[in-house]
Amino acid sequence: xxxxxxxxxxxxxxxxxxxxxxxxxxxxxxxxxxxxxxxxxxxxxxxxxxxxxxxxxxxxxxxxxxxxxxxxxxxxx
Numbered sequence: 001x002x003x004x005x006x007x008x009x010x011x012x013x014x015x016x017x018x019x020x021x022x023x024x025x026x027x028x029x030x031x032x033x034x035x036x037x038x039x040x041x042x043x044x045x046x047x048x049x050x051x052x053x054x055x056x057x058x059x060x061x062x063x064x065x066x067x068x069x070x071x072x073x074x075x076x077x
Contacts, residue, residue, distance in 0.1 A: 002069050007060045008040075009052040009069050013076065021046050027075045035071075037064050 002009045015021040021043055028050070032038045040051040050072065052065040 004061055007053055009061055009065050011050055011069070011072075013048045013050070015046045015048070018045050021048050024048060024075060028072055031071050031075065032068065035064070035068060037068050039068070039072075 002011045004010075013021075013024065015024060025041070025043060025048060028039065028041075037052075037054070040053075042049045052061070052068055053059050054062040054064050057064075
């Protein structure tokens with residue numbers, strides 16, 4: 001479940017290992033590039049944390065972020 005906090009959407013994902021986490025990040029990167037909307041994220045071994053906000057709207061959560069969050073969720077199923 002995405003949490004809206006500090007003008008961002010945030011979610012933490014956990015995978016079996018680093019390879020799965022990195023493959024997920026690659027899929028997210030491709031989806032983000034298609035929409036020209038890029039996440040702030042952090043990866044440590046099998047964990048990926050993602051923060052979404054729209055920088056050109058003043059670093060707030062917009063529909064652009066909600067759409068990308070929904071797309072990211074589909075990449076994990």
